[in-house]
Amino acid sequence: MTGIGRNELRAVSAAVLAVATHLSVRDVLRTILTSARRLVGARYAALGVPDDAGGFAEFLADGVTDEQWAAIGPVPRQHGLLGVLLHDTKPVRLDDIRAHPRFEWWPAAHPVLTDFLGVPITDGDEIVGEIFVANKTADGGFTEQDEELLALLAAHAAIAIVNARLHERARELSMVQERTRIARELHDAVTQKLFSLRLAAESAATLAGRDSARAAAQLDLVRALAAEVSDELRAAVVGLRPPDLAGDGLDSAIGKQAELLNRVHGVDIVYRGGDVPRLTTTREEAVYRVLQEALHNALRHASAHRIQVDLRVHSESVVLEVSDDGTGFDVEGSRDRRLGLTSMRERARAAGGRLRVTSTSPGGTTVRLEVPVGG
Incomplete structure (x- = not known):
């Protein structure tokens, strides 16, 4: 030139x-x-x-x-x-x-x-x-x-x-795929439970006037099925794919997720974000996925009344902390959570970060993830 x-x-x-x-x-x-x-x-x-x-x-x-x-x-x-x-x-x-x-x-x-x-x-x-x-x-x-x-x-x-x-175009395709996934999961996991719930409710109504004991048993089944349906719907929400992290950034994306789950679950989820630097795509998605898993565990297993999410910069690292005031659990021995903890640790390792989970019963649980800003 x-x-x-x-x-x-x-x-x-x-x-x-x-x-x-x-x-x-x-x-x-x-x-x-x-x-x-x-x-x-x-x-x-x-x-x-x-x-x-x-x-x-x-x-x-x-x-x-x-x-x-x-x-x-x-x-x-x-x-x-x-x-x-x-x-x-x-x-x-x-x-x-x-x-x-x-x-x-x-x-x-x-x-x-x-x-x-x-x-x-x-x-x-x-x-x-x-x-x-x-x-x-x-x-x-x-x-x-x-x-x-x-x-x-x-x-x-x-x-x-x-x-x-x-x-x-990729985002639109991803949204279509996500809608298809959610529709499939709702059909597979929820439709049958809703059908059973309807039958149990009709049975309870039929028995109400002539067999109160059997009617009460059917109402107990209705309550159990309703709780399972609620859990399935919440799991579908928590399992949504990450938003446009490239456009939103971690601070905004995490804030939106906390606000959404706060509305869906009625638990006090408090988010304290900060102006964090941009990370690689792999690291930002790892932070977001660990957040989702930690919130999912706290909402589904901990019986927590309050969950606090913090995002900040500390010593050349972006730090995510999710703390709840729930029942706590045995970090090493809990079968219900072992798979989730393994997934979080693998994500942290793949992003070059460190994951630490502490829990006391009673007392609550804290999930802390650190991923480096550079390198």
């Missing part, structure tokens, strides 16, 4: 590395846009991702304040020069945008644009967006070198947009 000097290449490299630290597509596109405006020395920059209705699914601007952006009004439509860049793969470089035959107008609060450089964002032959800059801060307008730089950043924007599409 002739024409781009060493300093510019270093700046582009820094911009690309900055892009890699973001996970949401909007953050990625924002970083690209800010880098573009700075690298080519423009007063204004914008980036748009079109929708299928003649507008933009995403439209970001850089160089205007929030107040200016609000005064400008609604996001633009795919008209004028914006429409050109969405239908022609060739860049557009102008000394004055107002001289272009497709120039139309802008709102009264819109800044006045003069020199202009726009580049389509392409994935193969498909145009997936556009990025443009305006009003060069140095004399002479935008150059061929500026065009090369903008094209380079447009290529990275294309990767971000395509990856976001693939992620969204």
